[in-house]
Amino acid sequence: MSDLSVSAKSLYHLLLERHMTMTAAESCTGGLIAKIMTDMAGSSEVFWGGFITYSNDSKEKLIGVPAETLEHFGAVSDETVRAMAEGALKRSTADCSLAVSGIAGPGGGTAEKPVGTVWIGVALKKGTVLSRIYHFEGDRAAIRGETAKQAISMLIDLISHIDY
Numbered sequence: 001m002s003d004l005s006v007s008a009k010s011l012y013h014l015l016l017e018r019h020m021t022m023t024a025a026e027s028c029t030g031g032l033i034a035k036i037m038t039d040m041a042g043s044s045e046v047f048w049g050g051f052i053t054y055s056n057d058s059k060e061k062l063i064g065v066p067a068e069t070l071e072h073f074g075a076v077s078d079e080t081v082r083a084m085a086e087g088a089l090k091r092s093t094a095d096c097s098l099a100v101s102g103i104a105g106p107g108g109g110t111a112e113k114p115v116g117t118v119w120i121g122v123a124l125k126k127g128t129v130l131s132r133i134y135h136f137e138g139d140r141a142a143i144r145g146e147t148a149k150q151a152i153s154m155l156i157d158l159i160s161h162i163d164y
Contacts, residue, residue, distance in 0.1 A: 004145055007152040008036045014159055015046035015096075022155065023094035024050035025063050025084040027075065028102040028118060032148045048094040053084065063087030076101050076113050078121075078131050085123035085131075096159060098122045098151045102134075104143045116143055120151045122158045130158060 015022060024033045034050040037043050051062050056075055059065040064087040065080055073079040084099035102118025109115035114135075121131040132154065136146040 004036055004149045004152070005039070007149050007156070009040065011152050011156050011159075012037070012040055012043060012046055014156055018159060020095040020159065021046055021048045021093070023048045023088045023092040023097045024151075025059075025088040025097065025099040026050060026052050027054055027059070027084075027100060028104045029100050029144050029148050029151075030054060032144055033098065033100070033151060036148060036152075048092045051088055051091070059084060059087075063091055074113070076103055076117055076119055078119055078133070081119040081121035081131050082123075082129050085121035085129055089123055089125055095125050096123065096155060098155045100147050100151050102136075102143070102147060104140045104147075106140060118143070118147045118150075120147065120154055122151070122155045124158065124162065126162075128158065128162070130154065 031052045037047045053059040053062050056070045065083040069079050069083050081099050081101050085097045088097040099121040103109050103115050105115035116136040118134045123129040136143045
């Protein structure tokens with residue numbers, strides 16, 4: 001079993017124990033987190049569903065990321081990933097969310113945001129929003145896998161430290 005599957009199982013059990021549901025807003029992972037979560041039987045008890053918001057237009061239209069945020073800060077930014085996490089919660093009935101936006105490569109990187117730059121955000125319906133930047137190495141699959149693993153880990157950490 002992969003580290004990603006182990007992390008997803010841990011999140012599944014924590015959500016089940018806390019009687020919580022989650023949603024995901026995915027850009028660079030393109031649905032990988034939703035796939036991993038729904039690989040588990042019974043996942044509909046904890047996984048509300050997700051949003052694959054790969055383009056800026058979909059970030060705006062599906063989860064309400066302000067156009068100004070995308071124009072001023074870009075899709076791969078703290079501000080955008082926070083808006084994605086909050087927007088996914090507003091457009092679902094989930095208790096918590098995670099959001100990812102990054103540059104998985106092999107192209108698309110810049111000096112300011114090289115390939116492997118990923119922002120991850122997690123949020124609670126109660127209002128807590130946390131985000132963090134990562135710099136992953138490897139090919140596209142490795143970057144996407146690490147992004148999913150770290151996003152799940154961040155959500156586990158957030159949920160583990162709250163009274164819900």
